Amino acid sequence: MENDWYERLSNEVKNAIQISDIKQTAYNSPSNMFDSILDDLSVSDVGYNAQTYTVLQRHVYLPNMEELGQFINLNNKDSIKTYLKTVNDTEIYSIWTRDVDSKKANALHLNAFYGCLNNSPTQYTYHIAPAFVIDLSKIDYTVTGSVNYK
Secondary structure, eight states: OOTGGGGSSSSHHHHEOOEEOOOOOOEEOOOOOGGOOGGGGGEEHHHHHHOOOOEEEEBBOOOOHHHHHTTOOOTTTTHHHHHHHHHHGGGGGEEEEEEEEEESSSSEEETTTTEEEEEEEEOOOOOOBBBBBOOOSOOOOOOOOOBOOO
């Protein structure tokens, strides 16, 4: 996303986006993700095959579960479904996160059909929802409304 999506933004927006420190997180997911809630999942900095994750600096990135949990109730299937059905004003099936499953070589995604966290091989073509931090003092904007999925 850093070399593709970000580069297509206007210079004004690119100049307002701040660099963020990001890191992947591994979730020790249960065998049945569809019935789990985020509070039940253990979190680790060590992933599949004992892979460790370092901090990266990026302008844009995939959100992680912690960031999504700031505005979506990840323990509520209806909250997840509602959020995913309104991203990009289209109904979508799933969005990737930057988090991974610690037991297999899979990445985690939010699943709209079941309203839960799930894991899949990365060759699946799910949607992305770029995340970034913007310095509002660097752009001219007007607040037109807000949405709360919690």
